[in-house]
Amino acid sequence: MEHSHAGGGGTDPSAPGPAPRQWPQQTIGHVLCCLCGINIQPNPANMCVNCLKTQVDITEGIQRQVTVLYCDGCGRYLQPPKHWVTAALESKELLTFCIKRTKGLNRIKLVDASFIWTEPHSKRLKVKLTIQKDIFNGAILQHTFVVEYVVTNHMCDVCTKQAANPNQWVASVQVRQKVDHKRTFFFLEQLIIKHDAQANCVNIKNSNAGMDFMFGNRSHAIKFIDFLQNVVPTKHRSDKSLVSHDTKNNTYNYKYTFAVEIALVCKDDLVILPKKLNTQLGNLGPIVLCTRVTNCVLLTNPQTLQDHYLDAEQYWRWQLKSLMNSRQLTEFVVLDVDVDWRRTTHGGRCTYADVMVARAKDYGVNDNVFHTRTHLGNLLQPGDTVLGYDVLNANLVDPNLDSYPPHLLMDVVLVRKSYTEQRQRRRQRRGKRRNFKLRRLEAEEEEEVVRKNRSRNNEVDPEKEMEEFMDELEEDSDMRSRINLYKAATGQTPSVTETDEEDEVPKVPLEELLDDMTLGADVDMAGGDERPTRDGA
Structure with missing residues (x-):
């Protein structure tokens, strides 16, 4: 047989090469469910999803209805045995609290949890849970179900004492400053509200030279004093008085009093x-x-x-x-x-x-x-x-002057x-309306006789002092940055850098104001036209 070779025996590079090998396409086989006989893809149990659910209940042992205790006075939930937690409706804190109160979830894997909307006054909380669990032969089953939480009113110890007797306090913090104005306490009040330092107060009273904060626990009073030391220069001393003594159990009940004094030097002194x-x-x-x-x-x-x-x-x-x-x-x-x-x-x-x-x-x-x-x-x-x-x-008169x-x-x-003259012209044109307002603590006033004596000795009206304090907030951006100011319904939309047309009176920019949505049970509003309720603005 004769063979012809071109170019010395090489192959033609232009000639098409051999076709690539085509592997057979893999197909997934189907099997019959061992119970109902329908075609399914293979799984470790060889059962369809419906048959798995009928044979195995992964929600067994998990509570479907849980009772939680809620104190209507302070708005807290009981975390057994004695801890009370604060959580708003449909918040992350409340969702975590509900999951912890549900028994049986520690044996399965929790995939997802979310609230189902319920009427706020229905005393019902519904949470949709998605769980997974390994069943026989390594099969994983996922299931979604709803857990209902029944909210039952139950007063905490602090609210019980307050309802029985408002003077039933354990620790009292008496904050004083020996000056003839209230500017420091106006600013301190805003700091307390911003950081919610008054949350554990049983009662708040206004006194002649300051404020008294009553607590149902000594540790709460010490925590409040630590907060004061972080915002103003203070010094304090403490005292206690014996209330009762049980000789059989050798237990003592004391009332603690903390006297806190604020530095006498104030801003602009x-x-x-x-x-x-x-x-x-x-x-x-x-x-x-x-x-x-x-x-x-x-x-x-x-x-x-x-x-x-x-x-x-x-x-x-x-x-x-x-x-x-x-x-x-x-x-x-x-x-x-x-x-x-x-x-x-x-x-x-x-x-x-x-x-x-x-x-x-x-x-x-x-x-x-x-x-x-x-x-x-x-x-x-x-x-x-x-x-x-x-x-x-x-x-x-000062001994240091002679030095x-x-x-x-x-x-x-x-x-x-x-800006006194400019403010007077603005108030004549617009009235006393401002584009911001402040929250105030709900404090009990002192006795009528003492208050009258204070008004006779004090030449400046407290309302006038509050107006001067709000004027100072408009002028000082550093003070505004440390507290919360809220939008007031003035009937007009102020500009971000708004100033009066006739003068240059400082005004709080709109971007620094917060929307007043809801209020706590122990704050009130000042500086605005409206007076909101406890439930909302």
């Missing part, structure tokens, strides 16, 4: 430093201005823009007092401003400036003019009104820009 402390702080003073109060006191020298944080331990060691407070502020008119933009601190909030001012009552009457240095250079313009301390004409020569003491210390 003028302070003169002791000479030794002034030396330790690097000659910060001698006269400084308190510009912020948290758990520390921020002292600022308006002449040099130097500042220092004084913690609670240092403050109580030196027992600092205010040389002048906000009740002694005087209005000045700005005549001339020379700003040094190179000297700026705190992100532009404080800017050094040389200012020429005159007392508002002397403006146009005489030629008394004061030259001073201030930290308000970024806010002041010629013609503005500013609030400050007239140190030169004030009658000051310094007179030339080191400033004649005028400017504190903040004044």
Whole structure:
């Protein structure tokens, strides 16, 4: 046989190669269910799903109806044996509580859980659970079912004592500040509401110099004191009195009283430093201005823009007092401003400036003019009104004044820009409506006789002090960032950066306000037009 070879015996590369091998397509076989005989795909049990459900009940041993105890007074659920938890309807906390209260779920795998909507007043909670379980021969069966929770009213121990006798408290925290204004307590009240620190209070009372918080447990009072120490400079002492003694069981019942004192120095107060402390702080003073109060006191020298944080331990060691407070502020008119933009601190909030001012009552009457240095250079313009301390004409009594020569003491210390005239024009045009409101604690007022004595001794009306506090919130963004402000129904839609057309009165931006949806049982509203109920806004 003859063979012809082209090109020396090689194969033609253009010739098509052999066809790829085609593997046979695999098919999944079917088997008959061993019980009903229908075609099914093979599984370890060789049963269809319906037959598996009839033969095996994976929900066996799981409660389908559970009773939970709910205290209508404080809105908490009982987690046996004695723990009460707070959870809102259809919340993650309530779902976790319901799953923990269901017996039998520890033996299976929980895949999914969700609430089924029920009427809020039906006293029924329904949860849809999806579970999986390994049955015989390694087969996994999944099933979905509904568990019903019956809510039964049951008062907790704290609410029981309060209902029987409101004075049945175990621990009392008496918060006091020996100053002649309530600005600190207004701000402290907002901090308490924001962090829900009053949740365990049995009762709250207003007193002449502060507030009293009653608790049904000593540990709750200690927790509240820890919260106060984290927000304001405080010191406290405690005492206890014996209520009863069981000689057979050798048990004692005490009532505990905690006296908490807040630092006397408040925001915008003028302070003169002791000479030794002034030396330790690097000659910060001698006269400084308190510009912020948290758990520390921020002292600022308006002449040099130097500042220092004084913690609670240092403050109580030196027992600092205010040389002048906000009740002694005087209005000045700005005549001339020379700003040094190179000297700026705190992100532009404080800017050094040389200012020429005159007392508002002397403006146009005489030629008394004061030259001073201030930290308000970024806010002041010629013609503005500013609030400050007239140190030169004030009658000051302080032993630390004799430690310094007179030339080191400033004649005028400017504190903040004044918008009094602009606010009066705005209120005449719009009334007292604001675009925000505050929540207030529901506290019992003191006795009528004591309240009348306080009103006679106190020259400032509490409502007027509250208005001044809300004005201060509009001006100070740092204070607003620490508390919650809520939208008020003013009948108008304020802009995000809204200011009045005729003036530049600060206004709370809409983006900083929260929607007022629901309220707790122990808060009230202030600063708005409406007065919501306990169930909602």
